[in-house]
Amino acid sequence: MRGKVMNDVITSTDYGSTYERMNDKVGSKTVLSYLYVCPTNKRKIMVLTDPEFESSILISSDEGASFQKYRLTFYVLSLLFHHTKEDWALAYSHDQKLYSSVDFGRKWQLVHEHVTPSHVQYVTCRALLCSEPNREYPFPGYVDINSLIVQDDYIFIQVPTSGRATYYVSYKREQFIQIKLPKYSLPKDLHIVSTDEKQVFAAVQEWNQNDTYNLYLSDTRGIYFTLALENVKTTRGLGGNQNLDLYEVAGIKGMLIANKRQDNQVKTCITYNKGRDWRLLQAPSSDLDGNDIHCILPFCSLHLQLQMSENPYLSGAISTKSSAPGIIVATGNIGPELSYNNVGMFISSDAGNSWRQIFEEEHNVWFLDKGGALVAVKQPTVPTRNLWISFDEGRQWTQHSFSSVPLFVDGVLVDAGADNQIMTFFGHFSHRSEWQLIKIDYKSIFSRKCTEEDYQTWHLHNQGEPCVMGQKQIYMKRRPGNYCMLGKDYSRILSAESCICRAHDFECDYGYERRGDGNCRPAFWFNPSTVCSEHHQTFLSLWFKISISNHKQWLWLIHFLTNMFSLEIMYSECIILLQGDSLRTNIQLDFGDGTAVSYSNLSWTEEGIKHVYKAAGIFRVSALAENTLGYDSTTLYLHVTCPVEHVQLLAPFVVIKNKEVNISAVVLPSHSRTVTYFWWLGNNSEPVISLDGSISHTFSSEGMHSVTVQVAAGNSILQDTRTISRNISKSLQNKLQLLESNLPITALLSEEYVSI
Structure with a gap:
């Protein structure tokens, strides 16, 4: 946390009950400049002095009760803390030098000189041998320094080449490899959305897009990307930057909500499997007055505003918490498309499968006691003295007054990890008045600590499908309406049972697209044979399933393995590999070009059955297998082309x-x-x-x-x-x-x- 300190610094260590001046502890002649709070240990504080007077750093390990002063040999321009190690920090100086500290700022070591936000060229070399004349340059051009992203096991950079951007990734600090997007993709902008579960979600703006992005999902190494969702809408923020209308639901992995532009309309859709499948949101069945809402998919659905608040102390248009999985609160509307008129507030208690309306006007909503209670206040454009609180996931709300004079609420401080339940409202009575702080201790509204009888279980599902991201998950939460406080040892997931993988648990590989029948087929631009050597062997599998009594056995696995699935005429050999008890099976093959063959007592061979297409076109290839156990058939469409010159x-x-x-x-x-x-x-x-x-x-x-x-x-x-x-x-x-x-x-x- 960083804050510019003007004049006096006032601090409180008892959640706003009492305050004291920090200036009295560091000396009245010390002019303070910036204050930093360690993100992993809020008891540790750094305060920088104004470099116009002196270059020093003040360090506290007891929330500002006492400070130690250390002289600096450089002027600090900015500080950056490590995301896990509380004593590690980086400092960037005014003379373009980078320093590091491993003891929370007491000692600093020079890391590198001439660190500047301009274009530099990265080189690789062995230690102590960087002066070798034949060192290798890993990139064909200059790296855009502003493109550097380090996230989990991945490092991303951008190299502008030939009038467009080329992107590279390093997985687990290995060598950089160029990212492989579909061949037709000419990206002009790329954003990393997430790197969870050893996969990269990236938003790419193609050369012909202006206010939309396409979502792509990668393999484990972050190299090969496949399309997950097209034309995700963007919203321009107050600073002029474009924000992607995509929201990751906290507490449930693989669940995202997006606003997609489709046929000149914007619609909200949801996925439970990282973009494998998307669907519209089912609108509530009734309004706040209990009147029926006639909203039939796909012509009418619920649409949500997905903008995050630029004020970190307001909830924004949509809110979820990892401590309250399944609860989603958002601003939205019901109709054929997303609208910013006639909006209301909606809530889901079952991870987006069903929705209820809770307010007719926009509100900020905060989660209390790990989601056991919800607090709502009207948007800060209107002064208010009342707040609303619900203990049953938004089904009933009670009104409470927190101020004798209507207050413009600028934000709320909620410390989720604290033992005492404190909310601090800050705002102003008028546009000319100073800030007002109002402390609310809501511990008294809970009558006791929760016991086992106060909890219930709920199953995460996707429209009745219990397997989500390969698991059947059962969560535990407080029964709606019980006025008890959740303890520190509260566990959210009660059990997680692995599911047997089925077709909808798999994604299409790089270069393949999902068709209407649900199967993955090579895209028109893709040549599978070029990937087999550098990526992995790719087959299109056709399964023959034979039922024997109450048991199901896999009788045949037929691979259509081709040089290119979209075959070129000169290399149009289609090979069918057979595995199984072929000696007692008859098979009939129709290649769709006037050639049909039948085989009886066919012996297994690695060479398989070969057929050469002599003309281009789309051919329907069908196979019928039959033996004493039964029979089955399958069909695929083979696209044979010749190259365009x-x-x-x-x-x-x-x-x-x-x-x-x-x-x-x-x-x-x-x-x-x-x-x-x-x-x-x-x-x-x-x-x-x-x-x-x-x-x-x-x-x-x-x-x-x-x-x-x-x-x-x-x-x-x-x-x-x-x-x-x-x-x-x-x-x-x-x-x-x-x-x-x-x-x-x-x-x-x-x-x-x-x-x-």
Whole structure:
């Protein structure tokens, strides 16, 4: 904690009952500059003197009851504490030097000189041999010093190259490796959302996005990223920075809430498995007056504001606590999309599966006694003398007066780890008045300490599915309405039983996308064979399940292993590997290109069954297996392509305003294939996507504008751009119309036309 100290410093060690001046303890002639409180031990305090008078540091280990003064040989510009070791700290000086201390500021050691927030080049070398002439540079350019992120076992940096950013990651202090995003992704900004459970959640703003980001989830090393959610909305903060509308629910791993832009609307969705599946929020069934709410998914749902408060002493638009898992309090609205009008306050007691409305106006809500009680106060724009408190997770609220004069509440201090239950309100009676502090000891409202009879259990679930992130978790919480205090030894998770993994417990690997049937298929840009050597072997598995009495046995595992799942014609060998009791099984295969084969008493072989496709296209491959135990069949669609070598955009140089014009793209070679065209027209932020090589478009304004077409086939992406003029004179426009009416060309020749 850092705070600029102006004039006197007033401190309290009994939660605001009494105060004393810190200046009396350090000397009346000492001019104080900054105060720091150790984040891991609040009894330890550092106070810096004003460098214009002297360079010293004052250290206290008893919450400011006494101080020791130490002279410094440098002027401290900023201090940074270690997140776990309470005596470790870093100091940055005015002369661009970095110092470290391991005894809470009593002694300082120089770490490095010339530490400056400018672009530097990182190099790697062996100790004592950094002057070697042949040392290696790990990055192709200069590292953006502001991009450095150190979080858990990961280190991230950014290297601007070729007009765009390239990102690198180091896992467990190993060498830096370039982050692998999908091939079509051209990131212009990247934020690390979380690194929990040995996976990286990253928000990436693509080259064509302005106010949205895409969410990606990585493998363990943080190298290979797959898409988890597209077009997450951003909200501009008071300082002008963009804040992502994404919220990690405290106390429940893998649970996130996001606001997604979809079809020009913003909708709130939730995931319980780190982005594997997302769904809309079910609105409450009734309002505060008990009237029925007719809100049917997906046309109507509950939408939440996910902005965090820029004031750390206010709750913000949404609040959760790890000490109260499953309880979510948020500002929101009911309807087809997110709105900031006609909002109310909503609460969920079962981790977002069901919701109730608690207020019609916006409130700040704080958790007391580890979530056993909730306190709510109206937004600080309106003065108030009352607060609301609930002991049954927001079902009933009682009003209490905490001030005789209405107060603009600027914030509330709640010490969650304290033995005594104290809340300190601070605010002002008017915009001209000084700050007022109001201390509330709410311990008296609890009649006793909770016993076993005061607790109940609840099961974490996702719409009735008890397995969340691979576990069946049972939580213990106080029964709603019981006026007892939770003890220090209160345990939240009663039991956690591992579940058998099923399909929805798995994510699609890098380069694969989940289709409508729930299966992972290679993306159009991905070549699995390039990953097998450097990443890991990737198979598409088809399972034949045969029931025998009441037991289920796996009879067959068929792998479709190809050079590229989106095959190129020259390398289109499809190999089917068979495992199992093949000698007593008949199998029929239809490759979808007019070739069908049957096998009887087939012996197992590592080479498998081979088939070569001689043309590009999408083929339906089906297999039927049958033996004395039964039979089953399965189907997949195989995408065979040939590489795209060249694309040329055909568009007129001049078009007529408000008149439809044809734009087309020529792709070479011209073999039959499945090609996806992405058309970027003028300043449109979203492309027009088609499977046809031409589109029609009307330009409604004058000026010079560019048209870009991106062609995607297999693992190839090419693009071409043309500039079109829409600024032509009226006379030339008339002549072009006459030309279209097949009048003689001699009637159209003029100096103006020839100059065009």
